[in-house]
Amino acid sequence: MSHKSMISIGPFHPLQEEAEFFQLYLDGEKVVDVDVRISYTHRGIEKLNESKTFDQVAFVVERVCGICSASHPLAYIQAVEDIAHVKVPERALYLRTIVNEMERIHSHLLWVGLAGHFLGYNTVFMWAWKYREPTMEALEIATGSRVNYANCKIGGVRRDITDEHLKMIDRLVTGTRGDIEMLTAAVVDDPVLHARLKGVGVLSKADAYAYGACGPTGRGSGMPIDVRRDDPYAAYDRIDWNIFVEETGDVFAKAKIRLLEALESIKIIHQAIRDIPGGEIDAKVENIPAGEAIGHVEAPRGETFHYVRSDGSNYPVRHKIRAPSYNNVPTFKASCIGADISDVAITLASVDPCYSCTERMCTAVDAESGKEMFDFAQLVKLSQEKTERIRKQV
Amino acid sequence: MRKPKLRELKEAIRAVFRGPYTTKYPFEPHVPPDGFRGRSEFNEDDCIGCKACAEVCPALAIEVEDDTAADPPVRRLTIHHDKCIFCGHCELNCTVETGVHLTKTFDMATFDRSELRNTIEHELVICASCGAVVGTRKHLLWLAEKLGAKAYANPTLIITADGSMELAEPFADDVVEPLARNELMRVLCTDCRRTVVVRELWGE
Numbered sequence: 001m002s003h004k005s006m007i008s009i010g011p012f013h014p015l016q017e018e019a020e021f022f023q024l025y026l027d028g029e030k031v032v033d034v035d036v037r038i039s040y041t042h043r044g045i046e047k048l049n050e051s052k053t054f055d056q057v058a059f060v061v062e063r064v065c066g067i068c069s070a071s072h073p074l075a076y077i078q079a080v081e082d083i084a085h086v087k088v089p090e091r092a093l094y095l096r097t098i099v100n101e102m103e104r105i106h107s108h109l110l111w112v113g114l115a116g117h118f119l120g121y122n123t124v125f126m127w128a129w130k131y132r133e134p135t136m137e138a139l140e141i142a143t144g145s146r147v148n149y150a151n152c153k154i155g156g157v158r159r160d161i162t163d164e165h166l167k168m169i170d171r172l173v174t175g176t177r178g179d180i181e182m183l184t185a186a187v188v189d190d191p192v193l194h195a196r197l198k199g200v201g202v203l204s205k206a207d208a209y210a211y212g213a214c215g216p217t218g219r220g221s222g223m224p225i226d227v228r229r230d231d232p233y234a235a236y237d238r239i240d241w242n243i244f245v246e247e248t249g250d251v252f253a254k255a256k257i258r259l260l261e262a263l264e265s266i267k268i269i270h271q272a273i274r275d276i277p278g279g280e281i282d283a284k285v286e287n288i289p290a291g292e293a294i295g296h297v298e299a300p301r302g303e304t305f306h307y308v309r310s311d312g313s314n315y316p317v318r319h320k321i322r323a324p325s326y327n328n329v330p331t332f333k334a335s336c337i338g339a340d341i342s343d344v345a346i347t348l349a350s351v352d353p354c355y356s357c358t359e360r361m362c363t364a365v366d367a368e369s370g371k372e373m374f375d376f377a378q379l380v381k382l383s384q385e386k387t388e389r390i391r392k393q394v
Numbered sequence: 395m396r397k398p399k400l401r402e403l404k405e406a407i408r409a410v411f412r413g414p415y416t417t418k419y420p421f422e423p424h425v426p427p428d429g430f431r432g433r434s435e436f437n438e439d440d441c442i443g444c445k446a447c448a449e450v451c452p453a454l455a456i457e458v459e460d461d462t463a464a465d466p467p468v469r470r471l472t473i474h475h476d477k478c479i480f481c482g483h484c485e486l487n488c489t490v491e492t493g494v495h496l497t498k499t500f501d502m503a504t505f506d507r508s509e510l511r512n513t514i515e516h517e518l519v520i521c522a523s524c525g526a527v528v529g530t531r532k533h534l535l536w537l538a539e540k541l542g543a544k545a546y547a548n549p550t551l552i553i554t555a556d557g558s559m560e561l562a563e564p565f566a567d568d569v570v571e572p573l574a575r576n577e578l579m580r581v582l583c584t585d586c587r588r589t590v591v592v593r594e595l596w597g598e
Contacts, residue, residue: 056452059481127405130415137427144431144496150481158486159429179405186402 004032007341009348009379011040020329020353024336024344031344034336036329049319054080054154054288057316061306062148064321067110070096070103071299072306072321073152078233078295079308080154080316084288089280090235092156097234097272098166099142099151100297101265102173105135107300108216108258108265109180111352112187115255118345119196120384124187131179138172141165156282170273177266184259195390197252200339201347204249207334215302216257217328217351221249227298239271249335251350258352288312299324301352325353345383426498431480433499434473436514441493443469443516443530447484453477456484460518460527467518469530475502475510490536519554521583523573528583550581 010021020040025033045064049057058073065072074096081088109132116124136146142161143149151157161169187193203213208221218225226243228236244260246253290312296305302324309318328351336347409415417424426432448456448471455477459470473484473494484494502510516530528534528550538545538555545551573590582590 052452053450055450055483059452059479059483063479133415140430141427144429144482145480148479148481150431150483158482182401182405 009344010037022332022348024341026341029341031336031339031341034332036332046319046321049316051315053314054310054316057319058152058154059148059150061321062150064323065299066147067107068103068299068301068304068323069148070100070151071297071304072323074100074234075295075297075299075304075306076308076319076321077152077154078297079293079306080288080295080310081285082293082295083291083308083310084154084285086155086283086285088156088283090277091160091279092281092283093235094272094276095157095161095281096152097236097239098161098169098269098276099139099149100234101268101272102135102139102142102169103149104265104300105173105176105262105269106132106139107352108262109135111258111349112183112255115251115346115349118349118380118383119193120387121193124183127179127183131176131183134172134176138169141172142169153282154288155285156280158282160281166273166276170270173266173269177263180259180262180266184256184263187259188256191394192387192391193255194252195394196387197250197255197346198248199250200343201251201335201350202249203331203335205247207331208249211331211334212327213302213331213351214327215298215300215324216254216261217302217331219243219245220254220257222247225303227296227303231296233297235272236268238275239268241268241271251346254350288314292318301325302328325351329353340386342382342386345379424500426500430498430500431482431496433475433502433512434478434480434482434484434494434496435512436471436473436494437492438514440490441471441514441516442490442532442536443471443514444489444533445469445471446487446489447471447494450483450487452481452483453479455479462518462520462525462527467520467527469516469518469527471514471516473512475512476507519550519581521586522580523577523582523586526583526585528581549579550587553579553581 005026007024007026008021009024021037023035024031025035045060049060052060058077061072061076062069109128113125113128113132116122116128139149140146142165143151143159151159203211203217203221205222207213208218208223213221213223214225222245224243224245227233228241229243241264244257244264246257288310290310292307292309294305294307296303298304304324305322307318307320308316311317331351332348335350336344339347445456445458448458455474457470457472457474459472461468461470480496482496485496488494504510516532519528519531519534520526521528531554534551534554538551541551545555573586573593575590575594577586577590578594
């Protein structure tokens with residue numbers, strides 16, 4: 001016997017720290033439709049930027065997201081450098097590459113850890129976060145902080161990294177290669193994870209193109225797009241690296257791509273530290289002429305896009321930000337339909353939606369029975385119980 | 395099936411012998427690496443009170459307060475650490491490069507917000523005619539030293555610098571209105587100086 005019901009998730013997300021709202025329409029345990037509504041965390045950052053000088057805006061956009069705090073300023077700064085026709089010194093380009101790739105490693109491992117936790121695999125959670133820690137230390141050595149790196153400035157970077165520190169960073173980051181390889185193999189070989197993730201939350205190639213998915217979400221569905229390769233910035237065109245594309249489009253493909261990309265980032269950092277030239281780190285930009293430009297950067301979650309317009313004063317007159325989650329979140333409309341309610345948790349987490357807010361949840365109370373419908377703990381419990389069932393069968 | 399499990403078992407056994415990966419932070423001190431961006435503090439010896447840091451601060455965390463009623467008049471620069479975002483823009487844009495720096499202190503949890511302050515006071519030089527703020531004494535001295543002989547093009551700098559070395563006699567404080575040529579050799583703000591010069595050239 002089946003019955004139609006509706007589950008509201010949000011506006012506070014049960015899995016990631018993000019305010020967004022989903023209404024799942026269920027037929028029994030199957031999702032038949034999903035209503036995605038976003039834009040709950042309007043913080044007025046674009047307007048705020050119009051009251052900050054060009055130098056100060058970089059610190060504001062750094063705080064758009066807690067994890068992409070190297071990608072957002074870099075995209076903004078590339079836009080401003082395009083307006084001012086700045087030639088950035090070589091060394092600065094390499095330093096930007098190193099910090100951005102370290103950010104990618106820590107973001108991807110963070111996601112793998114969280115995904116493991118939601119599936120009831122707390123070992124994956126503990127190990128992934130443990131292997132992430134040396135990268136965080138390296139970031140702290142390179143930039144002075146574990147988050148909000150304040151690394152880029154218009155015309156170069158704000159702080160040079162000494163050769164001694166570069167060696168230390170190389171040792172820390174490359175030192176985790178063996179561990180991450182082990183973790184990748186453990187995740188890819190695990191029969192329970194195969195049963196739990198393969199064929200779950202499938203985003204077909206046609207749907208990925210239709211929704212304009214980007215980053216690992218798009219690459220997991222067979223879209224070979226990567227800003228680092230398609231429109232090289234920083235030092236990516238001087239370094240040998242590959243992008244990974246999987247055709248299946250399920251959560252397993254996205255997890256595999258993230259782990260492989262973390263390993264590729266280690267390779268990029270190692271090469272960048274080996275090849276880094278000496279010299280200036282700052283082009284010393286005097287003023288920003290009138291004009292408009294765009295800057296885009298491959299953030300860990302996909303393409304982050306910034307548009308800046310200047311009228312020749314010290315302040316930008318317009319600044320538009322489009323974060324990758326703006327493209328990726330609506331893909332739930334394609335990937336959740338037909339899934340089990342217990343698979344929705346990991347499907348929603350699979351695009352790694354990106355905000356940095358506090359984790360909270362509003363509960364919807366059934367008016368007739370007066371009971372709470374689903375809360376965070378219940379959804380995670382449902383997900384973990386399914387893994388437990390599968391583990392017994394495998 | 396068996397081989398992968400052995401691989402993970404190896405990691406598990408290794409972890410048992412290595413002990414916990416996490417640090418025992420509140421019980422054992424944590425030392426941040428060099429270059430860590432923590433609590434920012436003024437350097438009493440080097441800061442000249444030019445307020446460049448307050449101008450560039452993205453979070454508007456540095457407050458400037460000019461107290462001209464006090465004797466002597468003072469400028470108070472206060473970093474509010476509860477507003478600070480630890481970006482280091484003040485340190486990077488400091489006029490003397492060493493006037494403000496970010497220390498390694500990171501643990502600032504407190505119940506009393508007034509502890510989250512770092513204040514520095516500077517003596518102000520004010521216009522002898524209108525009482526407007528010209529700058530801090532230390533800033534003018536720094537400018538005079540930086541300019542060397544060229545400082546003698548600016549009477550405000552001459553009087554401040556030579557006065558501090560007791561090379562020049564202190565001038566009487568009484569300014570005669572309207573401003574006239576003899577007022578040129580007093581400490582004047584830019585507006586009053588312009589008035590004197592224009593009157594000198596073109597008359598009333």
